[in-house]
Amino acid sequence: MLNEYLRKILTSRVYDVAIETPLHIAPFLSERLGNQIWIKREDEQPVYSFKIRGAYNKVAQLTEEEKARGVVAASAGNHAQGLALAAKELGIKAVIVMPRTTPDIKVRSVKARGARVVLHGDAFDEAFAYSQKLVAEKGMTYIHPYDDPEVIAGQGTIGMEILRQMKQPVDAVFVPVGGGGLVAGVAAYIKALKPEIKVIGVESTESACLAAALEAGQRVTLPEVGIFADGVAVATIGEETWRIASECVDEVITVTPDEICAALKDIFDDTRAVAEPAGALAVAGVKKYVERYACEEQNLIAVLSGANVNFDRLRYVSEVAEIGEGREVILAVTIPEEPGSFQRFCSLLGKRPITEFNYRFGDSEHAQIYVGVKVGPEPGARAELISELRAESYPVMDLSDNEVAKYHIRHMVGGLAPASVTNERLYRFEFPERPGALLKFLRTLGKRFNISLFHYRNHGAASGRTLVGLQVSDDKIEQLQGYLLELGYPYWDETENTAYQLFLR
Structure with a gap:
């Protein structure tokens, strides 16, 4: 063999x-x-x-009679493009049968390489059955993607x-x-x-x-x-x-x-x-x-x-790559519901970068936060972080391997504010993506006003985007404006934002 x-x-x-x-x-x-x-x-x-190698080698060795009848395949992937180019180079008619659900970019790529595309059925099995019909009716040669x-x-x-x-x-x-x-x-x-x-x-x-x-x-x-x-x-x-x-x-x-x-x-x-x-x-x-x-x-x-x-697809890949490498830890942490809690928690993380921070006010005693933290590549870095937090009496749950948490809950944390949240104002901030920027933010505002909503995600850009809900009574708004100027970060008042009013208030 x-x-x-x-x-x-x-x-x-x-x-x-x-x-x-x-x-x-x-x-x-x-x-x-x-x-x-x-x-x-x-x-x-x-x-x-690599598919061009096998497709071309197969088509190049067909008899002249087989070449004259043309070739066909059922494929929505790389084999389709490989066969289309192989047939074009050899001057042979090629028909590629694809499910109707095939992304348009793949359909265009096959057409650009000279093949005729037939969209048939909603799944591969239906496309394959139609390709076999062309073989039976027109004598075309079916080019298998691998078993030949x-x-x-x-x-x-x-x-x-x-x-x-x-x-x-x-x-x-x-x-x-x-x-x-x-x-x-x-x-x-x-x-x-x-x-x-x-x-x-x-x-x-x-x-x-x-x-x-x-x-x-x-x-x-x-x-x-x-x-x-x-x-x-x-x-x-x-x-x-x-x-x-x-x-x-x-x-x-x-x-x-x-x-x-x-x-x-x-x-x-x-x-x-x-x-x-x-x-x-x-x-x-x-x-x-x-x-x-x-x-x-x-x-x-x-x-x-x-x-x-x-x-x-790249958005999904970038979100989970660090988790797949073991360099991002996803945690659910319970902290006291009081001014300064966020700052104390973030201080415990040291120089570990925060990749995500989600919170919505729940009750007056405890706050449940969803946080992503980057850890080093060395073995045990994840366990070390969790041990440090638990040593400071924080209840911690590791969600890094929880499929629901990674792919769904992280986008759903929050919801409508409970009735106990009053005088909430919403602000959108941009701050430099560097160590200490988030802590500076929390030190300036977090000790003075109760934070009722917090959302931050690392986007890999020079500036971090943060959405913050602050409980501010009317008589304290002028004081808040002074602290915002002291902070020095660009900000926007989004309290009247339609999306906020519909989904978070």
Whole structure:
């Protein structure tokens, strides 16, 4: 088997359109992990994904009769763009069937590469069924995204390039796994020539079909898959890819969506590349591998498989990346409901940056706050912070691993003011995003007026945005104005703001 795939890979016709992508060292990640971490940059392909390799290799080897009838695929992802470009380069008619729910940017990308797009059905299964109808009625050739020997061989050229480019001994290569075409091709080549090199598949915990198959000893179908890492959202490993992977893949590591987000940030920090979630799987796997085996001074290579990410996805990624890295702690803390409480609490945090602070007046005795705090990368930093707060008699609950708290409650803390909140005025502030700015704010106002509402989030900008509710009687408004001038931060009175009146008053 390996000799046959070695021949196929060595004779693949991928370089008519694909490029030999660079292999880059990741300096920050390498220093942090104590190993040499290398990134194989498949995001630099013409379609920003490795898929062009397999698609082109398959289409290039069709007979003239098959080429004349055209090719078809059902896909809403990278395979669609790879096949569209491959067919365009070879002058072949291509039809890509996509669900009607496919984002417009993906539809436009496929059309821009010369393929005809047919929108059919609301889910992939319906699109796939229609593509098979075109095969039956028009004799078009269906190009499978992963479960085809020529597609697998095309992807295997990545393994060939890695061994050619890497001048130092390689300890392990980490490969994202969806349907298995990429890991099968890379593993087949590496194991044929360098069987001592580990090939490690990396899957999302939401779609770990290879891990499930290895545990069962046969292909299985997952009951459901998550689509955060949509490029690998496959329920069943391919038949041919399973045959290869079951013999050639040394281990499978699964990673969570939070860990994928942290890896996306690592990739950006080291390369300035914005990977797609599936593209960052391998880097997330490297980090987990190093932690699991405590290895040092090894050469570990991660395949960055693609960069086709919707821009609106980046907001979610940035919010959870620090949590996925273990560098942000989300806490629910109970503090006394009295002037100066916020200041005393923030003083205990020391120089740890606050990433988020949410509070709404509840009763006259206790205040329940939702706070995000950055901690250092060293082991135990999270536990140390919690211990310090509890030592000062603060009731603390760690919500860092609470899915509801991370993705929902943080946006819902607050609500309408209880009847006991009187004379509330709302102010919006901007203050410099530097250590001590928030404490200065609290020292100036927090001891003099009761804070009935507080919301702050770190936006990564030079100025922090804060919304504050202050209980100020009419006879104290002039005094408040003096303190605001003393504070020196830009502010706006939002007491008559429509949104505030509708949802918070």
